Amino acid sequence: MRTSIATVSLSGSLTEKLTAASLAGFDGVEIFENDLLASPLTxxxxxxxxxxxxxxxxxxxxxxxxxxxxxxxxxxxxxxARHKFELMRRLGADTVLVCSSVSPHAVDDDALAAEQLGRLADLARDHGIRVAYEALAWGRHISTYDHAWQVVESAGHPALGTCLDSFHILSRGSDPEGIGDIPGDKIFFLQLADAPLLAMDVLQWSRHYRCFPGQGGFDVAGLLRHVLRAGYDGPLSLEVFNDVFRQSEAGPTAVDARRSLLTLQETVGLAAPPAPAPPTGVAFAELVTPDAAPVAAALGALGFARTARHRGKPVDLWQRGDARVLVNTGPAERRDGTRLAAVGLEAPDPAGAARRAEALVAPVLPRRRAPGDAPLEAVAAPDGTELFFCATERPGLPDWRADFEDVAPPSYDGEPWRVDHLSLTQPWHQFDEAALFHRAVLGLRPQESVDVADPYGLLRSRAVSTDDGAVRIVLTVGPAPTDDTAHAQHIALATDDVVAAARSYRAAGGPLLPIPANYYDDLAARFEFADGELETYRELGILYDRDAHGTFRHCYTHTVGRVFFELVQRDGGYRGYGAANAPVRLAAQHAVRGFTGG
Amino acid sequence: MRTSIATVSLSGSLTEKLTAASLAGFDGVEIFENDLLASPLTxxxxxxxxxxxxxxxxxxxxxxxxxxxxxxxxxxxxxxARHKFELMRRLGADTVLVCSSVSPHAVDDDALAAEQLGRLADLARDHGIRVAYEALAWGRHISTYDHAWQVVESAGHPALGTCLDSFHILSRGSDPEGIGDIPGDKIFFLQLADAPLLAMDVLQWSRHYRCFPGQGGFDVAGLLRHVLRAGYDGPLSLEVFNDVFRQSEAGPTAVDARRSLLTLQETVGLAAPPAPAPPTGVAFAELVTPDAAPVAAALGALGFARTARHRGKPVDLWQRGDARVLVNTGPAERRDGTRLAAVGLEAPDPAGAARRAEALVAPVLPRRRAPGDAPLEAVAAPDGTELFFCATERPGLPDWRADFEDVAPPSYDGEPWRVDHLSLTQPWHQFDEAALFHRAVLGLRPQESVDVADPYGLLRSRAVSTDDGAVRIVLTVGPAPTDDTAHAQHIALATDDVVAAARSYRAAGGPLLPIPANYYDDLAARFEFADGELETYRELGILYDRDAHGTFRHCYTHTVGRVFFELVQRDGGYRGYGAANAPVRLAAQHAVRGFTGG
Incomplete structure (x- = not known):
């Protein structure tokens, strides 16, 4: 089916909006009147x-x-209307949206409504135009799709049909089942939007908080199935009023929109990109740094060994068990200190994963980063992080380590570790896009979004993970669209004995983040501990959390550039990330580093 | 009465919060537990x-x-509780807030609630502590102040009283009348907060959107009167959870908070700063510029004459009737091009106005800007604009023009003008503060806040004015706390014949902002005009609006630095500012100037 997007969903001038819609691969647009009025183009x-x-x-x-x-x-x-139909003739548009009246002069008289809509449709037909009548959720007398359809049906005019809008239908809690009974050729248009489930005034909700399907809480796919069952074959069109999109660049928003629609089409069987296959683990995390020494010192203190070096590039592989960190001192695009630039994901089928990503409009990166390199499938996430689909020691698949030459045996002190989770800072304007990307492209499952109180503003944080926890990524965004590079990223390493790990790191000269004594006094008030247990946590700066499943103990290294490490011990099936402790951790990091870096 | 503020209302570390509260003149604080937990101080x-x-x-x-x-x-x-009472002993705090239970295990049993609160109060008394029990608006079984008071009363414990919170009471729509029946000595604490009137989930409303009294829609003063009638004599304490304040600097927020509380105290008769006396007109607007030539060219084309020069500083007075513009090429603090830096307000009693401003914690500026200058009363608005309280040709008061030497007679072509309104861009974090400042300090009346769609994000705009319209200031804020200097300020000049004014400006070489033809096609659809009327508007780029009272016609000059001029003609008592046309105007300015400057 054809895809379309309303110009009001994108920022900028009308020509910027049109260009963005076209580049993202949409087939058509809805022209929002105000965009036309403000345009210098005829x-x-x-x-x-x-x-x-x-x-x-x-x-x-x-x-x-x-x-x-x-x-x-x-x-x-x-x-x-006569003026507007003349305008539409010049524009070459043949369908007009008419919203149900909110005028204080409108009367509660369906017969009159049908009669007047019929006269409007007469005029429209004379201009070769079709009228698509839609119930606004806050319409004065007509506010539900079935009521609007009754009026359209009773008017019985060939140039009059209905327009369905998923927001207006689902925000009212209407049952979309009845859509299937509307003749498909009388559904003149379909507008799709999702929204977070907010208990708020529906007009404000609609005008400021709509989002693309899959980014909110509505069952847009369920509604679409009813529309398809009715026999609708017009465009699938996105109409999203959103304060964030209004201030974002039109290009990325249009790509986000198209990915949303493709995912929706896949869900209802209208599109079939290569099937998703969630990753089975983290092959590596790659740090880009202008100066390897502080990173090497931290990794060394953490018990990592430098085991291999890339044959063609200044990239070292550090390893402790299944936890692998690449340290890249090659030319970084931005010289803003150490940052987490790439993630290697163990993909069951690396090439298939890349094909799916490409089908879902993810920017595909060059397969060979340098002459002689083994081909590596990679795409860019919305935040710019490079995601590699790769394999480690899996027969029949090229091993990403083929480009590396061993420099030392993979020996290290202590137990083997693995990556528990990665925390990536998202651009403020792309937080919802990031969650959709990780779900649709990578097959990760987004968890609920949580607010975390930093001393200088609320952060929002949302985890995406595989069901078995083999891959966990925490997406975090700052309180405002200021400089997102001010916020830190981190690599959390899973250990079975966080106390031993912390002691060993400290003994190797690694400074642990100091946690205030007041925090431990509060722990003592909230929980009961074995003799000496709390004193150990207090001594090492280990934080403690508990959920219905188990316990979580974690501590933090100092920060290098934008990156720090976390040591975590999950017991008994604890599912979270210690969010309850995040305000204390963030305040402690501010105390160490001053205002920046939170 | 003593004033207090909860640390959660301010951003930063606990010590930053305490310092800000003290500098703003508060007598005490409420310590929010999380702020203590995150503090490295014992x-x-x-x-x-x-x-x-x-x-x-x-x-x-x-x-x-x-x-x-x-x-x-x-x-x-x-x-x-035992742990916390011990902590409070170390802290020297003798009152603890207990919120009504939200636990899923809490039972609906007032007798049990009273009995257990009594046992808690026993323990508290042993530590020299009083328990202030408060009904959360979303409490599981106890969610109204009168219900909480019933439970406290039936417990009948000397160490147990109630805490009243204006948000929890007014957000539920409870009638505060009954507060007067609570014995004053059983009201252990009073928390004050306002909030915008939003139809949304009360928990989210409370946690993210509270504001200081006078910045929202609640009758906080009415509630306070009932509390005083009951005989309460504890502190008046502000407890505001607000996402914007969390990311603002603590210092200005604390000053804003204190001004809010002082204004509230004045309203209920607890404080008596010098009485407000709204200004009676705009004496002048002052532009600071590194280069006077483009400003002089624009003013010249607008028919202003350079009539006087400051005796001691590089400041010219330009004049057309009662519209006076100072052009200051002295050392500007910021060399970011031409900006609107100061406003002279005709004050009935300039010295009294300054004393009131000072009493309401407005920063008072030095009375003499240079040796030899006549004394001028001035304060800084939250956005940094200098506000002068002055007099023009009023017997018995020093004339601000005494420092100026005539250089030419005040002659000009055409009718005399006056300033219709000034538009000032506000820092994003201080929009609510700005409205309160202009109301409390200057005695201007804030109008409703309106959203204006700029192509690159929603702007918010709020007018403050005298009832007679003699002084009108439009406060505008961008979509995000990025660079607020990217947005333009403007001076709107009132004329009785905007068509003649526009023609004359254009004839003098002044470029008018071009408005798209599509806008005029839409006007033709919406309104009926006399023959040729619309063509004139189209030719000159004049915008048109109409309200219940009359009509508004307006057009725009090009922009110099951050400043442009608007020519406006109000007829028949039109009250607005042409907000309906703002999206077209903003898009046209973007089209002329590129991305910046909106």
Missing amino acids: PEEIRARCADLGLTIDLYQPMRDVEALPEEEFGRALRR | PEEIRARCADLGLTIDLYQPMRDVEALPEEEFGRALRR
Whole structure:
């Protein structure tokens, strides 16, 4: 089916919006009236621009306060409509959206509404235009899709049909089952939007908080199935009013939108990209740094050994059991200190994973990073992190370590570790996009978003993981769209004995993040501990949490550039990430480092 | 009465919060538990710090989920309480806040709640501590102040009283009348917060959107009067959870908080700063610029004449009727091009206005800007704009023009103008503070806040004005706390003939902002015009709006630095500012200037 997006969903001038929609691969657009009014292009120029970009104009919208009016006011509405139909002729648009009236003069009279909509449709037909009538969730007398359809049905006009909007239907809690009973050819248009489940005024909710399907809490796929069952074959069109998208760059937003729609199409069987296969582990985390020494010191103190070096590039492999960290001192794009730049994911089928990512409009990175390198499948996440789909010691698949030459045996002191989770700072404007990306492209499952109180603003944090916890990524975003590089990323390493791990790190000269004594006094008030247990935590700066399943003990290294390490011990099936302790940890990091770095 | 603020209302570390509270003039603080837990200071050190800063610790908060529990769970709550009472002894705090239970294990049994609160109060009394029990608006079984008071009353314990919180009471729509019946000495604490009137989940509303009294929609003063009638004589304490304050600097937030509380105290008769006397007009607007030539060219084209020059500084007075613009090429603090740096307000009593401002913690500026200058009363607004309280040709008061020497007669072509309004860009974090400042300090009346769609994000805009419209200031804020200097300020000039004014400006070589033809096609659809009227607007780029009272016609000059001019004609008592046209104007400015400057 054809895909479309309303220009109001994207930021910028009308031409910027059209260009972004076209580049992201949409087939058409809905032209939002205010975007046209503010454009210096004539309707004919807009029509030509769309044609050049391969876009059809699927809808002109909205026309408001037309039906169930006193005759004199309806006359003025018809006069407005005549102007707009003439404009649409110049624009080459043949369908107009009419929203149910919110006018204080509108009367509660379905027969009058049908009669006036019929007269509007007469006028429209004379201009070769179809009228798609939609119930606004806050319409004065008509606010549900079935009511709007009753009025359209009773008007019985060939140029009058209905427009369905998933937000208006699902925000009202209407049962979409009845959609299947509307004749498909009378559904003139379908607008799709999701929204977080907020208990708030529906008008404000609609105008500021809509999001793309899959980013909110509505069952948009379920609704779409009913629409398809009815026989609808028009475009699937996204119409999203969102304060964040309004200030984001149009290009990435359009790509995010298209990925959302592709995922929705896959869910209902309208598209079949290569099937998802969630990763089975973290092969490596790659740090890019202008100066390897502090990173090497930290890894050394953590008991990692430098085991191999890339044959063609200044990249070292550090290893402790299944925890592998690449340290790359090659030319970094940004010289802003050490950062977590890439993640290697153990993919059951690396090539298939890359094909799926590409089908879902993820930017595919060059397969060979340098001449002579083994081919590596990789894509860029919305935050710019490079994600490699790779294999470690799996027969029949190329091993990413083939490009590395051993420099030392993989020996180290203590137990083998693995990566428990990675924490990546997201650009403020792309937090919802990031969660959708990790779900749709990688097959990870997003958890609930949580607020975390940093001393200088609320952070939001959302984990995405495989069901078995083999891969866990925590996406974090700062309180405002200021410099996101001010916030730290981290690598959490799983150990079976965090006390021994912390002692060993400290004995090797590694400074652990000091945690205030007040925190331990509070732990003593909240929990009962074995003799000496709390004193050990207090001595080492180990934080403690408990959920219905088990316990979580964790501590933190100092920060190098933007990156620090966390040592974690999960027991009894604890599922979280110690969010309850995050305010104390963040305050402690501020205390050590000053204002930046939280 | 003593004033206090909860540390959760301010950003930063605990010591930063305490310092800010003290500098703003608060007498005490409520210590929010999480702030203490995250602090590296011991309770004794915190106590000493507060003493050094002249702050008392009026409350330790919160203790949760204590009452109406199964005995075993209550036992654990008592165990926690014992730890906390010991902590409070070290801290020197003698009142603890207990919030009504939200525990899923709490039972609906007032007698049990009273009995357990009594046992908690026994323990508290043994530590010299008082328990202030408060109904959370989302408490499981106890969620209203009168219900909480019933339980406290039936417990009949000398160490148990109630805590009233204006948010919890007013957000539930409870009638505060009944507060007057609670014995004053049983109201152990009073927390004050306001909030915008949002239809949303009360927990989210409380945790993210509270604001200082006078910044929201609650009748906090009415509630306070009932509390005073009851005989309460404890501190007036602000407890505000707000996402914006969390990321703002603590110092300005604390000053904003104190101004809010002083204004509230004035309203209920607890404080008597010099009475407000709203300004009667705009004496001048002052532009600071590194280069006077482009400003002079614009003013010249607008028909202003350079009539005087400051005797001691590089400041020119330009004038057209009662519209006066100072052009200052002296050393600007910031060399970011031309900006609107100061406003002269005609004050009925300039010295009294300055005393009121000072009493309301506005930063008072030096009265003489240079040796030899006439004394001028001035304060800084939250956005840094200098506000001068001055007089023009008013007998018995010094004239601010005494420092100026005439250089030309005040002659100009065309009708005399005056300043219709000034538009000032506000720092994102201080939008609510700005509205309160202009209301409390200057006696201007804030209008409703409106959203304006800029192509690159929603702007918010709020006018403050005198009832007669003699002084109108529009406060505007961008979509995000990024660089607020990217947004333009403007001076709107009132004319009785905007068409003539626009023609004359254009004839003098002044470029008017071009408005898209599509806008005029839409006007033709919406309104009926006299023959040729719309063509004139189209030719000159004049925008048109209409409200219940009259019409508004306005057009825009090009932008110099951050500043542009607007020519406006109000007819028939039109009250607005043409907000409906703002999206078109903003898009047109982006089209002329590129991405910045909106």
